[in-house]
Amino acid sequence: MFENGAPRAPYAALAKWLEAQTPEEIARKRLEAETIFRRIGITFAVYGDESASERLIPFDMVPRIFNAREWARLERGVKQRARALNAFLWDVYHRREILRAGRIPADLVLRNDAYEPAVAGISPARNVYSHVVGVDLVRTGPDEFFVLEDNCRTPSGVSYMLENREIMMRLFPELFRQNRIAPVDDYPGALRRTLASVAPPGCDGEPVIAVLTPGSFNSAYYEHSFLADQMGAELVEGQDLFVEGNSVFMRTTAGPRRVDVIYRRIDDAFLDPLCFRPDSLLGVPGLMNVYRSGGVQICSAPGAGVADDKAIYTYVPDMIRFYLGEEPILHNVPTWRCAEPDALAYVLDHLGELVVKEVHGSGGYGMLVGPAATRDEIEAYACRIRNNPGEFIAQPTLALSTTPTFVDSGLAPRHVDLRPYCLVGETVHLTPGGLTRVALREGSLVVNSSQGGGVKDTWVMAE
Template identity: 70%
Template sequence: MTFSEMLGERNEIRDCYAVVQQWVEETGIEGLHRRLGEAEAIFRRIGITFAVYGEGGDPERLIPFDLLPRIFTALEWSRLEAGIRQRAAALNAFLLDIYHRGEIIRAGIVPADIVYQNKAYKPEMAGFTPPGRVYSHIVGIDIVRTGLSDFMVLEDNCRTPSGVSYMLENREIMTRMFPELFVRERVAPVDNYPSQLLRTLQEVAPPACDGVPTVVVLTPGSFNSAYYEHSYLADLMGVELVEPADLVVDEGLVYMQTTSGPKRVDVIYRRIDDDFLDPLAFRPDSMLGVPGLFNAYRGGGVTLCSAPGAGIADDKAVYVYVPEMIRFYLGETAILQNVPTYQCGKPDDYAYVMERLAELVVKEVHGSGGYGMLIGTQASKAEIETYAARIRANPAEFIAQPTLDLSTSPTLGPSGLVQRHVDFRPYCLVGKDIRLVPGGLTRVALTEGSLVVNSSQGGGVKDTWVLR
């Protein structure tokens, strides 16, 4: 039985959705559609048209916005928040460990090969301790809900999770267009995210920095699908947006070219993949990148956020072990559960999965964004056969999970409210402290019955309210 976020056990409207329900009744469906048109016009004008990380698709396409907010009660949020912070702390502890002594591997909890043989594990990072012992400064955790109090983590994003500009823009649009809603309901603000992000980045300044740290956002350039977000965040933080060609490494320090000459850079919020950061450290054929940047980082002249090699923590093969990481490093029980996951590399799991392909969701271990995924319940016999052949050829490259009955949230349909499946990505900031703004990005699968919320596959976004 699908959990509807708006309805209680006896199909009554939950208190937290009362204001929205009232607003819908007052405005009427036609009125809502008119206002949605206005909202889309604003989005187009400011140019927020990009795909969420790694999802591909047309970067010029506007991601559909749904007017009806997704709402968490204060109580729900307090539990989510504790779980998110706990997970962000454990993932960073894991990264610190595996780039040093690897105690969790020695203890036999995480197998050595899924770490050391993993392309996301960067040997260049071994033995180095980044400022503040932080590797992943912005942890995006994808959470799904299957019941009133059942939240599960679908995946972690420890590199450079994107989409936070939607969180900010969605709220901006809602408060601008419907100020009366925010008078009626006490919604926790999210607009301090940029200042919290800046503070987090400044907290991890390198040893060579002895003043107020200079932070920049490093983008691959305007051709990148998330370029809008890069420039938007730089703008809101009041820092420079730079491309690799703007940076130069000299005597172990990094400088950006400015009209008034070179200026020292202390912290780089980089939105470039590891492989393209520095051709002298990573991919030698990369024309992108800043030669010598990694050497300056290891030498304590600059801080890279996230640390190269942080992606090993969000690998799907590693994901399975996160609850055990929480126990191992924090001595706590995971507050947010993982989705039960079968590793096809294990003979028992493999047998289980191959017998139940029609019921399961199968993913590539290193894939992202809903591509290369098999949703057994929606696939044809032929599709399942083709996919099964791929698994047989390379079992360790696949994991499988039960098809989750994601919760639905009321969404504006052509002739009334409809129920559509949603997920949720909060953005947890890790510097000297762990910070979390009360909110995140709610993605909604706009196609009826669809469980895929990715923007490349017909997903949209909603404002997310945390009530106070």
């Protein structure tokens, strides 16, 4: 927010407004925001927390702000990355040209736990595998952005992006009158248009779209139901669907109704017990046969998770050059692949300085943040790396940007990242905003909600 002691240009109006607020007014607004979150049930599971299975998402009232120039560059970079990732996914399930060219080690892909041989040769509509790409970004300087990771299966958090904006507009309407802030409320409509654009060619009229959820006990169930409601789509569980012939049908009080597009929010392994895990009670028996025949589209496609892998992430710049013939607009964080002997030796010698991640990990679990770890934690983690080096990557502890955040003592800097949501179908669309996640503990670099992080509204200032 500040540069050389003065507010950066995008924050100037906000800084002036904050100075005019009394502590009592701020406290009242914070309580009001918490009350709204509690009333509408915006919660997230905190795994490993024995005191409660769910808690409220901490919401911070100071928004993250980008000017139009900054956002234009991010938009170009995220769209470029989404196109390359989808080209990669189509390629590795068909011709495997990038593997034959030696640009990515074949074993890294074909022996990856997320690679699904069952979908090899299947061509989804428009050759799109990942219809919602969440790209996690960090800022390290005025014009320096890096990609931390890619999320190509079912990136979560978009409901928080939308609810954050709704709450900010209710609490501070004067800020929206005084500033030209790009809207985010068209995301559900844009998502529906994206899903409809990949519907099977034989569907009659408007495609029938269903959101497939594991059920109300899932940590992201609020988001599943929220998006279904906002899109005007059906919210279904596996037991609500059945296969007949080359079609998937939904059970309704008026009789069976054909489903054309399934926006799935369950993992590949549980989609179809006849194809993947036979003990799954969450999926639909025979679903993959219908998908294979083109009778239904599954978004994102089964097998898209291989592009989520943190070892595959290190090759995305090569994908951009290979498939698009372009130089990457957004760069990866420098990364050591522990599967490589020289990189492994360096990582083991510098564990106290690095952030180490499991290549299949998510949610901030299984990480080692070297500068914040004890000697015993570092030694135990080194043992894990030596036992299976291919399961880990390491990155430097970047000087992540901070934004002012309300804490118990008042305004204080806290580290943040950003997850914008890129929709890929007939067109590639990026909502002007995203989910800003904030590490609420002082000095912490872990922003994940499941690890106790909070969220902020993200403003993109119009020209």
